[in-house]
Amino acid sequence: MDELKKRAKELLETGAVKVVIGYEQGTGNKTRAAFIQKPEEVSRLIFDSRCVLNLAVYLNKPEVKQIGKPAIVAPIPVLRAIIQLASENQFTDDNLLILGITPESKFVEFNKLADVETYLDQHLIEIEARDKEILEKLDKMSVEERWNFWVEELSPCFKCYACRAACPMCYCHRCTVEMNQPQWISVPSHQLGNIEWHFMRAMHLAGRCVDCNACANACPIAIPLNLLTKKTLEEIKVSFGGYKPTLTGGHIMSTFKPNDKENFIR
Amino acid sequence: MSEFEPKVVAFVCNWCTYAGADLTGTSRIKYATNVRIVRFPCTGRIDYMLLMKSFAEGVDGIIVSGCHPNDCHYTSGNFQARRRWIVFRNLCDFMGIDIRRIQFSWVSAAEGAKWADVVNTTVTTIRELGPYTDYKKVANYFEKEVSHG
């Protein structure tokens, strides 16, 4: 951590960046995002297992952009999000500095986005065993049981859109739910609209989701909605060889192979 | 009670399946009348939300059909669509949406007989499955008093 703080301080002192986006101690036992703009404030930076918020979500926030060039403290999920966002032309090497953090909590600085991409080759997305178990359990259910499971889980959703707001990939200025001609997703929260919203969210994230769990962590009523994106990740692995954020490879869902395999089209 | 007549909607591409369905008609091949055809420029244009909305509006089954691989009028629309369908279908199944009610097919402009067969088998399947009550129950939220959570 000292290395990270030292580097952050340097960057701010030399004016190489205007803000360091990192984690700090929050209230109670919480951690939260810190926007360090003065070198003397780098001591606020922390990193530990509680720091699960995906900071990449702030890179597209207008107020943060207005501060100037940022450096971002980036554990693996943040690194993945950065590469995915960069591949979607959200930023380039010139307007972002990356202060990486390894799974062993070691500081590693990246000079180029391409280096991050190479680094991530050693850290491919793996669905955690605990989640795999839940997915398997759901797979074993009958269609009706699964339907009832999701109706029950999604019905309480009151559409605060915290899942969307916490997701670094949900950066659209106007989300489909806010489009009303036609109104694809009902504005009020009710069973049908909730199912449609979460279904659509998962579809829009298919092939882009970096499995950071920010959505599920953000949900105030603890809906396990990350299971949906995890399922798409699994399917992408089975059908298209798996997802990994890449700067050049094209997106899973906007590319194709003429010999993509399926067994359901007549 | 009167016998259940499935309501089926077909989303088809303009260049192959729609022409194929036309051929079915001009060839005087008889097929189930339960299907309502909606024509699209290309299968790539068939948004999965249209399928979701169809169930919400009360259909019991859906057919999605377009040009065979390599035959797309726009070169690759059907390839793009196929990728989406693979993920869509899997996610549907995971969420408990009955994928036996969604039939995907490739029907070319020359396959009038195949179109009739696709429709007939789909309608038969849906007839066996019965009305899609699980989805309708959720979609008919407005019948209930909407409140308390």
Add this chain to the structure above:
Amino acid sequence: MSTDKRLVKKTSLDKLFDSIKQQGKTIFAPKLKNGKVNYEQVERFSDIATDYIQTTQSAKVVAFPRTEKILDYTKSKEGIAVVEIDLQSISEVVIWGVRPCDAAGFLPLSAIFNWDTKDIIYNTRLEKTTLIGFSCNKCDESCFCTSVAGNPGGTEGSDMMLTQLGDNGDYLAEIITEKGKTIVDKNPDLFETAGEIDKQKYLADVPVKFNQTEIKDKLANFFENEIWLQQSLRCIGCGACASVCPTCACFDIQDEEHGKRGSRVRCWDNCGLSIFTLHTSGHNPREYQSQRWRQRILHKFSYMPERLSVYGCSGCGRCSRACPVDMNIIEHLTAIQEA
């Protein structure tokens, strides 16, 4: 009426629950699900959660549901038949286990729905609701009812308030309203006479964190201040805080159509979402999150006390707990007071 005080044996609590249930009332009570406690329709006394500080969502749903019908319509060749919602059909509800802050939240809510025109839908729902409060014998770092004129044993808003007299102790029942009295009248054996009891010593100690009057005075001239941007930099602009808030009343009106029939519904909305104030022209008076955050604070702590003579906050701390990015309201209000 002066508050009638009774004693309910700990062992009689389930009988009281069953008796209310048998009267055909729907009971909402705190229930544990997915690791979170929320008000849910409860059938059995044993399903009620006991070990929790506060439910995730507030009790406002009974009077101001997240989605509720205003009218129904049917289209036909003859035209459109419009039927307004039948207020008679609203069922009688008891909320069991309301915290004092939650009950107090109905005051600002009622003020909003009645300050000018009277919202009969809200009023009817509230009339048909009986609030059985439970005072707090513990609190957490997000609680601040004492800073907004409340207290962990506050009876305002509740129809009956139960205070447990020590761990495993019996309950002091304060009968506050006619609705509360009805419950006693229906179950006379369960409510014993109580001697002089000082409930104060059984209540949680909630420290005062700030002075709301001082904050209100300060906010009168605080619109242009850099603190809004500073505080809201980490706000991601979701509506979690407003959705769980017992006093947030902003809503949307939408039509939901299904074939030839449909309903016009009123549903929750959130001032934190950018689309809230977006004009069709594309102009947005509150374009930035800092402006929306400012609106949230000003509305609750400046505009409402000025216009409705009631603060828009009951100190439950739900917003701080629900916030995915730790926008802690105590921290921010204290900072404003000190600014």
Add this chain to the structure above:
Amino acid sequence: MSENIYMPYQMRIEKITHEAPGVKTFRLKFINEEDENKFNFRAGQFGEYSVYGVGESTFCVASSPTRKGYIECTFRQTGKVTSALQRCEEGSVIGFRGPYGNVFPLEEWKGKSLLFIAGGIALPPMRCVIWNALDLRENFKDITILYGARTVPDLVYKHELKEWAERGDVKLVTTVDPGGETPDWKGEIGFVPAVLEKMAPKSENTIAIVCGPPIMIKYTFPVLDKFGFTDETIYTTLENRMKCGFGKCGRCNVGNVYVCKDGPVFNLKQLKELPAEY
């Protein structure tokens, strides 16, 4: 009327007038006679117009309260509801709730001259006041109307503009943005503030009522100021996103003011006291 404040009156579209591209005027009649008898409004107020199955939309009543038996509204197709309204035909039934909001203080303006300055689709809220004043013509001194639009086809109420131009007791100046004129255009060419400056309006005993797009308003106020109009004599009507119309839904809240309750009519003095969030 029902106690349910969200219940709309059922209105039949009696007449549809095409005003400009995407702009229509509806003349609405109450289906229920009882509603009509109870209904009352004053110049400046607005309502919620609804298409069943689509939703509600907020705009002003464009007809004058002096014309009884119907109300009129003019709207431009922009969003979901206005698009649905555009598709309505004569005879269709729509919903209307209202009237809401405050009014132009025409009583206070007795004996004064009125200067109306409007841009584009903002003439409708003013048309209500204009007709109201014209129907009570003896109450006011000079009445001047300056109306500008981007192009000639964009001018709304073309028939009424003609009528006003022909009336001896109204001075009408119309203008279109440079490039928006047609070969036979006889009015002014130029932006509203510039034309206003050329007109050199007298501020003595005169009320200016300004309504238009934000950019027009922004440049019009200084011109009025230059000619001696005080903040108390300049009126405008605000538009904010609204849903309920009675100060509950929270959308139109600007400072401690609810535009739907305390507005939409404000004079410049009141406007300057508001934070710039409209």
